[in-house]
Amino acid sequence: MPERSLRDCRILVVEDEYMLADELRTELGDAGAIVLGPVGNVEDALELVQSEQAIDGGILDVNLSGEMVFPAADLLTDRGVPFVFTTGYDASAIPSRFADVVRCEKPINIKKVTQAIGRVIHS
Template identity: 50%
Template sequence: MSVSPPLDRKPALLTGRRILVVEDEYFLADDIGNALRALGAEIAGPVGDIEDAKAVLHGDGVLDGAVLDVNIRKEMIFPIARELRTREVPFVFTTGYDKVSIEPEFHDVPLWEKPIDIVAMAQNLARLVGDRRA
């Protein structure tokens, strides 16, 4: 009789982390949320407009990271990004636009162009969140 090797029981990369998802495309927002949940995250949102994102920012609960679509219903996400940066919360951008649409102050933020590799983007964010906690 053979014995299976023990399963690796290390915690998921985002276990115990709360991640804000701001995306106005419903199916993409759902896919992003699912990918982050698979890494152990709790999702704040997803939200599909700037006002709802502001409500999450000013509500109860700590945010550990965020995925921000650059253009939300024809509004740019940069006010939310500035507040996250002030709070030292790591985030990534998603966009269907070129990098030139990103304000210069955010050129250091990882940019995932649509159609995005959702799993790779989620892992990138997990590394940023993990680096922050290290």
């Protein structure tokens, strides 16, 4: 099912852990998605969001080497782009404006994250 729902979807991946970013890229690619990134810091995430005309969804690590991803999340929200957070933080660490954003707890299950992004894109 994720293969069908992600086919040709342009998905932004923001993750600073190289191995995890690579696993996400591979899994999303195998599901037929077009992966934007991955990028590992807020500056690159902001640049990519601003430069890409079409983004269908995003997978955002909340903490990128000590810097919070929320400015990129705000840009995606402004554009109406759905996304999920990956994080080891509990809900209290996430600003209330993102209360409805799906959180995938770390350590993440790659399949569950790809299923979650498929659900938010197509909901």
